[in-house]
């Protein structure tokens with residue numbers, strides 16, 4: 001942003017050298033285009049008064065022609081209003097930049113993002129929605145800003161439950177679960193069969209002692225690498241992965257089979273992790289188990305809460321796996337930062353895992369590990385989302401509901417849409433609606449999954465933004481392609497207020513992305529895009545494009561339209577939402 005640079009320069013010229021580089025504190029303002037609050041922030045430190053410093057700041061600004069108005073106001077604000085030509089100049093610069101002004105603040109930063117992580121032999125359900133969508137948006141945004149992103153899908157593919165399931169499948173050869181035995185069913189449907197069998201296995205496990213024994217020995221066989229058991233396990237993993245991939249492609253997320261590194265990946269290192277923790281004194285034996293204790297993690301009754309890294313029966317659990325994983329991500333993947341996009345309820349787990357890894361020296365000072373928590377998806381009754389009969393809501397069903405609703409809404413709006421186009425639009429709108437509704441809510445808060453609201457053409461919805469984008473494209477389609485392509489900015493044209501508001505907002509794109517990267521909060525980008533779509537509407541209501549008075553005016557407005565369309569499409573794309581050209 002040019003204003004920020006101008007104030008920064010002036011500030012460095014008026015403060016003593018040791019205070020150089022301070023934040024110019026430039027904000028949008030109601031009284032001018034911008035307000036610089038640096039004088040208020042810095043005066044005390046350098047032993048001056050804010051008003052005096054503000055005056056000096058103003059006098060030290062170079063390129064005064066950039067501003068139509070610059071004045072000190074109140075206790076020491078500097079109000080700045082850009083000259084029309086400066087704003088048009090900025091528009092022209094943005095229009096020629098494929099990155100729309102975005103820099104590379106994350107350049108080269110190797111960032112592992114752990115997201116989605118569903119469990120094998122079970123269907124993806126509503127609980128996997130947010131991690132998948134938020135994780136993917138972060139992967140896209142950080143990647144766009146230059147980070148070297150490594151996606152990791154920490155599939156739940158290991159544990160005693162698989163011994164139980166495999167034993168059950170073996171004892172029930174009549175239970176057809178293999179994809180090839182389920183002719184005509186897609187991967188998602190075959191998962192449903194497995195999910196049912198898994199429940200049946202669990203039910204037998206809970207009531208039949210003989211089965212418990214047989215399941216236990218099957219766990220031992222699996223862990224010992226018994227060939228037949230492993231073969232079935234591999235089939236279960238492969239078939240589940242296919243089903244997950246089907247959902248990922250429906251959702252349009254980046255996760256690919258290569259990104260999967262399930263819990264089983266780390267199985268060979270669990271013993272060694274615990275040995276090392278014991279050897280370094282980070283973990284201690286306690287009642288036959290191996291545990292790590294923390295000064296600051298105390299349970300409700302005042303007793304310390306341990307992280308159990310080896311159970312008294314010698315088994316390893318979720319925590320041990322996460323420790324082996326963190327070690328691997330730092331040592332082998334060379335992570336400089338690891339993001340765990342996992343439900344807020346696991347906060348304490350990650351707090352303990354990170355602290356343990358730090359004490360063990362696996363997580364050095366130079367590596368950041370961040371739990372990126374999120375709230376719960378609620379049903380219409382405001383309670384965690386369940387089916388009418390109280391069961392888990394399948395992710396596929398949620399997406400179906402949104403796409404069905406989108407079909408109704410889109411057909412009503414545009415009954416003449418070509419059936420093939422309609423199908424594409426409906427998918428884009430339904431899936432986009434679910435993603436936008438999720439991302440636009442503040443990450444840490446719970447939100448209600450309300451299909452009606454999320455696929456509405458009005459209000460803060462994905463459909464509204466997609467529609468705003470198609471409107472811009474359709475305006476441009478009404479003009480000769482030649483004219484749109486070669487439109488240039490004439491900086492001498494007087495700016496109308498709505499053009500000014502739109503142009504200033506377009507200039508904020510880079511800053512908003514940087515904020516999302518710093519806070520890991522994609523809703524900031526949603527808020528921005530919604531404001532942009534509204535600013536465009538105001539602009540279009542008051543500033544005719546096709547029927548502009550002069551060629552210069554038309555040219556400038558075409559460039560604004562193009563830029564607004566590109567920024568909306570790019571912004572939605574970074575959220576993982578497609579922006580069709582028509583709908």
Ligand code: ARG
Pocket residue numbers: 114116117118119154155156322325340342
């Ligand atoms: N599979 C786990 C679950 O469903 C989530 C795993 C999250 N990632 C991790 N490294 N612990 O709860």
